[in-house]
Amino acid sequence: MFLLVRRLPDGDVELTTWSRPGPEHLPAVVASEVVRDADLVEAVRRRESGPEGASGPRWVWDDTPRWYPRLLEAGVRVARCVDLRLCHALLRAAVSTGGSELHGAPAGPWDVPQGADGPRDGLFDVLPESLPDPGAEFLRQRAAIEASPERARLELLTTAESTGALIAVEMRHRGVPWSADVHDHLLAQALGPRPPVGERPARMREDVDEVRGLLDAPDLNPDSPAELVRALNSAGVFVTSTSKWELQRHEHPVVEPLLRYKKRQRLLVANGWAWLDAWVRDGRFRPDYVPAGSVTGRWATSGGGALQLPRAVRAAVVADPGWKLVVADASQLEPRILTGLSGDRAMAAAGEGDLYEGIVASGAVATRAEAKVAMLGAMYGATQGESGRLVPRLARRFPQAMALVEEAARTGEQGGVVRTLLGRTSPSPADAARGDLPPEMPRAEVGRDARSWGRFTRNFVVQGTAAEWALCWMGALRQSLHRRWGERGDDAPHLTFFLHDEVVVHAPADAADEVAVLVVEAAAAAGRMLFGDAPVRFPLTVAVVDDYSQAK
DNA sequence: CACTGATGCGCG
DNA sequence: AAAGCGCGCATCAGTG
Numbered sequence: 001m002f003l004l005v006r007r008l009p010d011g012d013v014e015l016t017t018w019s020r021p022g023p024e025h026l027p028a029v030v031a032s033e034v035v036r037d038a039d040l041v042e043a044v045r046r047r048e049s050g051p052e053g054a055s056g057p058r059w060v061w062d063d064t065p066r067w068y069p070r071l072l073e074a075g076v077r078v079a080r081c082v083d084l085r086l087c088h089a090l091l092r093a094a095v096s097t098g099g100s101e102l103h104g105a106p107a108g109p110w111d112v113p114q115g116a117d118g119p120r121d122g123l124f125d126v127l128p129e130s131l132p133d134p135g136a137e138f139l140r141q142r143a144a145i146e147a148s149p150e151r152a153r154l155e156l157l158t159t160a161e162s163t164g165a166l167i168a169v170e171m172r173h174r175g176v177p178w179s180a181d182v183h184d185h186l187l188a189q190a191l192g193p194r195p196p197v198g199e200r201p202a203r204m205r206e207d208v209d210e211v212r213g214l215l216d217a218p219d220l221n222p223d224s225p226a227e228l229v230r231a232l233n234s235a236g237v238f239v240t241s242t243s244k245w246e247l248q249r250h251e252h253p254v255v256e257p258l259l260r261y262k263k264r265q266r267l268l269v270a271n272g273w274a275w276l277d278a279w280v281r282d283g284r285f286r287p288d289y290v291p292a293g294s295v296t297g298r299w300a301t302s303g304g305g306a307l308q309l310p311r312a313v314r315a316a317v318v319a320d321p322g323w324k325l326v327v328a329d330a331s332q333l334e335p336r337i338l339t340g341l342s343g344d345r346a347m348a349a350a351g352e353g354d355l356y357e358g359i360v361a362s363g364a365v366a367t368r369a370e371a372k373v374a375m376l377g378a379m380y381g382a383t384q385g386e387s388g389r390l391v392p393r394l395a396r397r398f399p400q401a402m403a404l405v406e407e408a409a410r411t412g413e414q415g416g417v418v419r420t421l422l423g424r425t426s427p428s429p430a431d432a433a434r435g436d437l438p439p440e441m442p443r444a445e446v447g448r449d450a451r452s453w454g455r456f457t458r459n460f461v462v463q464g465t466a467a468e469w470a471l472c473w474m475g476a477l478r479q480s481l482h483r484r485w486g487e488r489g490d491d492a493p494h495l496t497f498f499l500h501d502e503v504v505v506h507a508p509a510d511a512a513d514e515v516a517v518l519v520v521e522a523a524a525a526a527g528r529m530l531f532g533d534a535p536v537r538f539p540l541t542v543a544v545v546d547d548y549s550q551a552k
Numbered sequence: 553c554a555c556t557g558a559t560g561c562g563c564g
Numbered sequence: 565a566a567a568g569c570g571c572g573c574a575t576c577a578g579t580g
Contacts, residue, residue, distance in 0.1 A: 223576075224575090225560080262560085270574070294570055294571055376569085384568085456569070500571095
């Protein structure tokens with residue numbers, strides 16, 4: 001059963017119940033009611049906690065972050081939803097919805113990004129009206145799914161995407177347990193004690209003095225690349241940029257302190273005291289996740305940089321007293337996704353254990369490091385250097401896997417679109433030319449940047465399907481955690497962090513070992529959801545730890 | 553002054 | 565100054 005919520009212009013909320021759709025018929029409204037905004041939470045709670053054993057409704061709403069935070073704050077968890085905005089983007093672009101009204105529709109209000117870039121409710125007393133006519137949008141989406149030859153896959157994709165939206169809001173709501181003390185201590189260790197605003201920390205001042213002395217440039221601003229290049233050239237260090245990679249190639253005594261300074265500066269500006277003040281409150285870091293924020297369907301973040309959390313500060317992620325962190329990392333996820341996509345039996349055999357060791361055992365390359373570089377090169381489209389040299393050796397042993405990425409690259413080079421296993425479709429070069437894509441995407445006037453666009457589509461199928469696997473993994477885990485401990489409420493183990501191919505569960509110590517088992521089972525379940533019984537494994541590295549830096 | 557693009561580096 | 569994909573963020577430097 002679907003239950004659609006919609007905010008009316010007067011601020012009240014309309015709830016409409018829809019019949020279950022099927023291959024032959026679209027859902028239809030069977031009941032409708034209007035509640036005051038103040039009564040919404042109770043209305044949802046009542047329906048969500050239905051009769052024992054019955055699955056709750058599937059809530060249908062325009063945009064999960066508009067509705068769900070308030071519910072969570074009131075202690076109401078929602079089991080399932082349809083995030084119309086996210087599903088709209090998927091279905092509109094998907095090749096497998098061809099012929100539907102939604103397919104290729106002109107951009108409209110449903111295509112406006114929400115989140116930090118779009119309308120927000122946080123600053124206003126009155127919540128904004130819903131996106132226009134969510135009921136009609138829901139019907140368009142159901143029609144597109146039901147008529148698709150890939151109906152089952154789109155159903156799984158839209159469900160997984162919507163569950164991801166719930167998880168993103170739930171993780172922000174719970175927050176990542178964060179020790180400001182540990183973080184401060186760690187910064188003091190690396191940079192010196194916290195300085196007054198506007199001043200450099202002591203250790204960095206020493207670095208700057210040293211660099212200025214060695215370059216004989218007493219007024220040098222080390223943060224200005226242009227100034228720095230000039231000063232380096234004057235001192236006989238002939239560089240054209242100030243990147244670490246180029247600096248490392250020079251012998252001059254200034255290189256070491258300069259790189260040390262840059263490393264510290266990076267830590268200070270990205271995750272220093274200012275970050276701590278801005279993002280950590282009451283022992284919790286609450287990142288703003290943006291599900292499907294990248295073209296491939298991976299999540300992004302807006303503010304806080306949670307997906308770039310440097311290893312250097314992970315020790316500040318500390319489980320609450322009496323709790324543990326269960327950290328699980330999918331080993332060699334993307335090559336395994338490629339294995340499943342291509343059905344390459346030789347690669348499946350190599351992936352029985354450590355995939356890279358398996359590639360070495362196959363005789364394709366000599367060392368694990370070579371196997372890794374070659375594999376990445378194959379998925380990214382490397383043509384030069386060590387990686388480019390090694391790729392052909394993989395192609396001989398794993399022809400099916402290589403053929404799949406080669407085919408994706410050729411399609412892109414010719415201006416075509418590719419899709420993930422579940423049907424997320426890549427933007428066309430025309431989309432990119434129209435400018436509604438991130439500017440750093442290669443501008444593919446086909447021909448000129450065709451190769452570059454081919455590398456994008458080559459990687460899209462693998463990275464995008466890996467993102468789908470990760471959504472299924474998290475979705476399955478969320479469900480099993482809730483089934484096992486749901487009645488414990490806030491004391492139940494819960495997802496607290498997600499990083500593309502890695503999840504962290506915050507769990508009471510007595511539950512941690514059992515959580516570790518459920519995480520592994522969820523990975524296997526995700527594999528079956530995508531690849532059925534195909535011979536591809538998704539092993540994890542799981543660690544039960546007190547702080548995040550202790551994992552791996 | 554605000555905005556934009558380039559640079560550099562953190563993550564997967 | 566990366567080769568070889570996808571991101572976010574701070575800062576600088578140039579422009580309007």
